[in-house]
Amino acid sequence: MNWIIIENNEKINLSQIPEITIERLREDYKELKHRVIGFFGKNENENIRLYVILADDNEGKLYISSVLFRDNEKSYDSLTKDFPAFHNFEREFYEEFGIEPLNHPWLKPLRQNQDKYSFFEMKGEDVHEVAVGPIHAGVIEPGHFRFMCQGEKVYELEIMLGYQHRGVEELLTKSKANNRLAESVCGDTVIGHNTAYSQVIETLCGTSITDKAQIIRRIALELERIAIHIGDMGAIAGDMAYLPGASIFGVTRTLVINTMLEISGSRFGRGLIDIGGVNFDIKEEISDKIIKMLTEVEKTVDKMTKVMLKKPSCLSRMERTGTVTKEQAQAIGAVGMAARSSGVMIDSRIDFKDKFYKLENLRFSALGDVYSRFYLRYLEIKQSVEAVKDLLKILKEHNNEDLKVEIGDLTPNSFAISITEGWRGEIVHCAITDENGKISRYKIKDPSFNNWYMLSLAVRNNGISDFPLCNKSFNLSYCGNDL
Amino acid sequence: MFDTIKLKYHQKSKYIKDIKNAPMREQFRGFPVLDSSFDDVPDETCCPTGALKYGSLPVISEVNPDYIKNLRIIIDKAKNNPNERQKLAIGKVSNDLALKAKEHGFDIFGYIHDLDVSGVRHAYLEHGMEKTEIPRGQIPITDDDFEKIPDVLYSYDEIDFSGKNKTGLDTITYKKHMSDNTIFYVEEIRTGKQTLTINTLYKHKNTGNPRTSVKNDNPLSSTGSIIISDLSKNFNPVVSKCEGTAKKILSIDMGKCTFCGNCKCKAIQFTNKYKSASTSREKLIITENTTAEDYEKTAIQSRKEIIKAFSKSLKLRQVSAAGCNGCEMELNACSNCNFDMGRFGIDFVASPRHADGIVVTGPVSENMAWALEDCYKSVPNPKIVILAGACAISGGVFQNSSKLNREFLEKYPIDLYIPGCPIHPLTFINAVLSYITGK
Ligand code: SF4
Numbered sequence: 020m021n022w023i024i025i026e027n028n029e030k031i032n033l034s035q036i037p038e039i040t041i042e043r044l045r046e047d048y049k050e051l052k053h054r055v056i057g058f059f060g061k062n063e064n065e066n067i068r069l070y071v072i073l074a075d076d077n078e079g080k081l082y083i084s085s086v087l088f089r090d091n092e093k094s095y096d097s098l099t100k101d102f103p104a105f106h107n108f109e110r111e112f113y114e115e116f117g118i119e120p121l122n123h124p125w126l127k128p129l130r131q132n133q134d135k136y137s138f139f140e141m142k143g144e145d146v147h148e149v150a151v152g153p154i155h156a157g158v159i160e161p162g163h164f165r166f167m168c169q170g171e172k173v174y175e176l177e178i179m180l181g182y183q184h185r186g187v188e189e190l191l192t193k194s195k196a197n198n199r200l201a202e203s204v205c206g207d208t209v210i211g212h213n214t215a216y217s218q219v220i221e222t223l224c225g226t227s228i229t230d231k232a233q234i235i236r237r238i239a240l241e242l243e244r245i246a247i248h249i250g251d252m253g254a255i256a257g258d259m260a261y262l263p264g265a266s267i268f269g270v271t272r273t274l275v276i277n278t279m280l281e282i283s284g285s286r287f288g289r290g291l292i293d294i295g296g297v298n299f300d301i302k303e304e305i306s307d308k309i310i311k312m313l314t315e316v317e318k319t320v321d322k323m324t325k326v327m328l329k330k331p332s333c334l335s336r337m338e339r340t341g342t343v344t345k346e347q348a349q350a351i352g353a354v355g356m357a358a359r360s361s362g363v364m365i366d367s368r369i370d371f372k373d374k375f376y377k378l379e380n381l382r383f384s385a386l387g388d389v390y391s392r393f394y395l396r397y398l399e400i401k402q403s404v405e406a407v408k409d410l411l412k413i414l415k416e417h418n419n420e421d422l423k424v425e426i427g428d429l430t431p432n433s434f435a436i437s438i439t440e441g442w443r444g445e446i447v448h449c450a451i452t453d454e455n456g457k458i459s460r461y462k463i464k465d466p467s468f469n470n471w472y473m474l475s476l477a478v479r480n481n482g483i484s485d486f487p488l489c490n491k492s493f494n495l496s497y498c499g500n501d502l
Numbered sequence: 503m504f505d506t507i508k509l510k511y512h513q514k515s516k517y518i519k520d521i522k523n524a525p526m527r528e529q530f531r532g533f534p535v536l537d538s539s540f541d542d543v544p545d546e547t548c549c550p551t552g553a554l555k556y557g558s559l560p561v562i563s564e565v566n567p568d569y570i571k572n573l574r575i576i577i578d579k580a581k582n583n584p585n586e587r588q589k590l591a592i593g594k595v596s597n598d599l600a601l602k603a604k605e606h607g608f609d610i611f612g613y614i615h616d617l618d619v620s621g622v623r624h625a626y627l628e629h630g631m632e633k634t635e636i637p638r639g640q641i642p643i644t645d646d647d648f649e650k651i652p653d654v655l656y657s658y659d660e661i662d663f664s665g666k667n668k669t670g671l672d673t674i675t676y677k678k679h680m681s682d683n684t685i686f687y688v689e690e691i692r693t694g695k696q697t698l699t700i701n702t703l704y705k706h707k708n709t710g711n712p713r714t715s716v717k718n719d720n721p722l723s724s725t726g727s728i729i730i731s732d733l734s735k736n737f738n739p740v741v742s743k744c745e746g747t748a749k750k751i752l753s754i755d756m757g758k759c760t761f762c763g764n765c766k767c768k769a770i771q772f773t774n775k776y777k778s779a780s781t782s783r784e785k786l787i788i789t790e791n792t793t794a795e796d797y798e799k800t801a802i803q804s805r806k807e808i809i810k811a812f813s814k815s816l817k818l819r820q821v822s823a824a825g826c827n828g829c830e831m832e833l834n835a836c837s838n839c840n841f842d843m844g845r846f847g848i849d850f851v852a853s854p855r856h857a858d859g860i861v862v863t864g865p866v867s868e869n870m871a872w873a874l875e876d877c878y879k880s881v882p883n884p885k886i887v888i889l890a891g892a893c894a895i896s897g898g899v900f901q902n903s904s905k906l907n908r909e910f911l912e913k914y915p916i917d918l919y920i921p922g923c924p925i926h927p928l929t930f931i932n933a934v935l936s937y938i939t940g941k
Pocket residue numbers: 548549550551552553554754758759760761762763764765766
C-alpha cells in the first residue's frame with residue numbers, strides 16, 4: 020500500500036500513513052491522475068516528513084502518503100518540471116524547510132525575501148516594464164505585479180506576493196480553539212475558512228455536531244457565495260466603467276450581508292460558527308426574511324445581468340478577454356469557480372459526499388474568458404439561491420436539535436483533513452496532533468494558492484488596460500495565499 | 503432603457519440620507535455595556551484577543567522617555583536661574599488615574615503631568631534642608647529623588663484627591679513605599695492648562711512595620727518601550743499592565759475587541775451603537791462607568807487646525823498591511839450607493855501625493871512595514887493617520903504573531919482609532935466626519 024484512502028472529514032492515526040519515495044510519488048501521480056491538494060512538510064525529530072494529499076474527484080476520495088527526508092537529504096528532483104500543478108507547493112516546501120526541488124523551472128520566493136528576487140526581464144525595441152504595488156491604487160490588499168509589455172500588449176505578468184504574511188498557521192497551532200483567528204485567515208471567506216477549521220478540529224476530537232448546525236453552516240456558506248459573487252459582478256461592471264452595474268450590484272450585495280447581520284450580528288457572519296456547532300439559530304421568522312430577501316435579490320440580479328449582457332460595450336470588454344484554456348487550467352491545477360469557468364468541473368460540494376446538498380454541475384459553455392467568469396457567477400448565484408431555499412426547508416425538520424455540542428479532547432498522534440467549497444473554490448485545512456494531543460502542524464490551502472498563476476496566464480497577449488478587469492474577474496485572495 | 507431607470511430608482515431607495523442617525527439592526531454587536539454586579543462575569547480566557555479584563559485596568563502609560571535626560575536642566579535652572587520658566591513633560595495622565603479622579607468629581611482625561619522650575623524650587627526650599635526636615639521626621643530630598651517621580655505617579659500605593667492649595671486649585675497627593683524603605687509623597691496641582699504640575703516632593707523613613715501587602719509588581723521600568731514625546735506633539739500610546747489595584751474592574755478594550763460576542767452575558771451586553779471610534783487610545787477601554795451616550799460625546803476630540811484644513815474635503819490613501827481583507831471590504835463599502843461617503847468630501851485616492859492622510863488596516867507585517875512608512879512619508883503635510891480595525895489598533899487576532907513589525911505605529915502620531923473587526927462603514931464615516939468637522 021502506497022497510499023491510504025480516506026474520505027473528507029476523516030481522521031487517521033499518523034502510523035497509518037504510508038511512507039514512499041519521491042520517485043514512487045512521481046510515478047503514482049502520473050498513474051493515478053489525481054489532483055494534488057496538499058504537499059507540506061513537518062519536522063520529525065531531525066528529519067522532515069513531507070505529507071502529500073491527492074484528491075480523486077470522481078470517487079470523492081482522498082489519497083494520503085508521506086515522504087521522509089533524512090537529516091542529510093537536502094534536495095530531491097523536482098516534480099514541477101513534469102507536473103506544473105506542483106509549482107507553488109514545491110516553492111512553499113522549499114521556503115519553509117530548505118529542501119530544494121532540483122531543476123524546478125521557476126523557484127522564486129513565495130512569502131519571504133521579495134526584495135532579493137530578480138524578476139524576468141525582456142529586452143528589445145518598444146519593450147517596457149510596468150511595476151505596480153505592493154500598495155495598489157484602490158482599497159485592496161498588497162501584492163506586487165510586474166508587467167512586461169510591448170506597447171500596450173502584455174507579454175508576461177509576474178506576480179510577487181507574501182506581503183500579507185502574518186503567520187496564521189503558526190498561530191493556529193497555539194490554541195485548541197480559535198475560531199476568530201480562523202475567520203481572519205481570509206476575511207472575504209469567513210464562513211468557508213471557519214467551517215473548514217471547525218470541521219478539522221471536530222474530526223480530531225471525534226465530535227459529531229448536530230444536523231441542524233451542519234445545515235446552518237451550509238446556509239451561511241451559500242449566503243456568503245451569493246454576496247461575494249454579486250459584489251464581484253458589481254466590481255467587474257465598475258472596472259468596465261459601466262456604473263449602473265456597479266451601483267446596483269453593490270446595493271444588492273448589501274441586502275444579503277445585512278441579512279447575514281440579522282442572523283449572526285456581523286455583516287460577514289463572524290461569530291456565527293464555533294467548534295461544536297453554531298452560535299445562532301435561524302428561526303422561522305428569519306427564515307422567511309431570508310427567502311423574501313433572496314427572491315428580491317434574484318430578481319434584481321436577473322434584471323441587471325440581462326441589461327448588462329445586452330450592452331455591446333460591456334460584451335466587447337468581456338468576451339475573449341483574459342482567456343485561460345481548459346488545458347492550461349488543468350495543467351496548473353486550478354480549482355474552484357475560476358477553474359469551472361475554464362471548463363474544469365470540480366466542485367467539492369458535488370464531488371465529495373455531502374448529504375445536505377442536492378447540487379448538480381452547471382451546464383454552460385465555459386470559454387475561460389472574463390465573460391465566462393462573469394456568467395458563471397450569475398449561474399452560481401441562482402444555484403445557491405435554490406440551495407439555500409432547499410436547506411431552509413430541511414432545517415425545519417431538525418428544529419428540536421441543539422445548536423452546539425460539547426467537544427472532547429484532541430486525539431493524539433492523528434491526522435485530519437477537511438475540505439469546504441468556499442465561493443472561490445476548495446478550502447483545504449489539515450491538522451496533525453502530537454503525542455500529547457496538541458496541534459503540532461496546521462496547514463491551510465486557500466484556492467488562491469492554486470489560482471494566482473491563472474491570472475498571469477489570463478493577461479498574456481491582452482492589453483495592459485484590461486488587467487484590472489481580468490484581476491477582478493478572478494478576485495483572488497492575497498491574505499489567503501500569504502497566510 | 504426603462505429597466506435602467508427602474509433600477510436607478512431602486513438604487514436610490516437604498517441610500518442612507520441621514521448618516522449621523524442612520525438606523526442599525528438590533529443584532530449588530532457594537533458598543534459594549536458592562537455591569538459586574540451580575541456575577542456571571544465570564545472568564546478572561548473566553549476572549550480571543552485579551553480585550554476582556556476582569557481585575558486591574560489595563561493602563562496605557564505614555565511617558566516621556568527623555569524625562570531623566572532633561573531633568574538636570576530643570577534642576578539646574580531651579581537652583582541658579584529661578585526666574586526662568588521652563589517645563590518638562592513627565593507623561594500623559596493614565597486612564598486609571600483619570601477614572602479615579604472622575605469619581606472624585608474632576609475630569610483630567612487627556613491631561614499631562616509636568617514638572618516646572620518653580621515646583622522644583624519649591625520642593626528644595628521646603629524639603630531640601632536637613633535643619634528643617636530632620637525635626638519633622640523627614641529626609642531631605644536630593645536631585646536623584648526627582649528621577650523617581652514618574653514611578654510614584656504611575657504606580658502609587660495611595661492617592662488623595664481632597665486637597666486644595668492656597669489659591670484654591672485642586673491638588674492630588676500620591677504616596678508610595680519605595681524599595682529602600684522610604685515613603686515618597688508627590689503633590690500635584692491641577693492647573694487650567696490641561697496639566698497636572700508637580701508642586702512639591704518629600705519623603706520620610708518608613709518607621710512602621712514592613713508592609714505586608716505586596717504592591718507595585720510592575721514598576722515603571724518594566725513598562726517596556728517608552729515613547730518619544732514633547733509637549734507640542736501627540737503622545738503615542740504603549741499599552742502596559744499595571745497590577746495592584748485592589749478592586750476588580752471589568753473592562754473591554756475596544757482597540758483589541760473583535761466584537762465576536764463570545765463573552766456576552768448579563769454582565770456584558772452589546773448595544774447596536776456604532777459610534778465607537780475615538781481620538782484617544784485610552785478612551786477605547788470601556789469600563790462599567792462608561793455609557794454609550796457619554797462616550798459618543800467625548801470620544802472624538804478634534805482640533806482647530808484639522809477642522810480648518812480638512813472639514814470640506816479629506817482625501818485618504820488606504821494602506822492594507824497584512825489584515826484579512828475584511829476591513830478593506832468595509833472601507834470599499836463606504837463608497838457604495840448605500841453609504842456614499844464621497845458626498846461629504848471624503849474619498850480614497852490612488853496616490854499618497856494626492857492624499858491628506860492614510861488609513862491603515864491590518865496588523866502590519868514585516869513585509870509591509872517599509873511600504874507603509876514610504877507611503878506615509880509621501881503624503882504631504884499636514885497629514886493624519888487613521889487606524890481602522892482591531893488589527894491596526896492593537897494587532898487584534900494576530901497580536902501574538904512573530905511576523906509583525908509595528909514600529910511605524912509607535913513612531914508616528916495617530917489621529918483616529920476606529921474599532922471593529924471588521925469596522926462598520928457607519929462607524930468609519932461618522933468617525934471621520936466628526937473628526938474633520940468637529941461636530
Ligand atoms: S466580544 Fe470582544 S471582549 Fe468579548 S470575547 Fe469577543 S473579543 Fe473578547
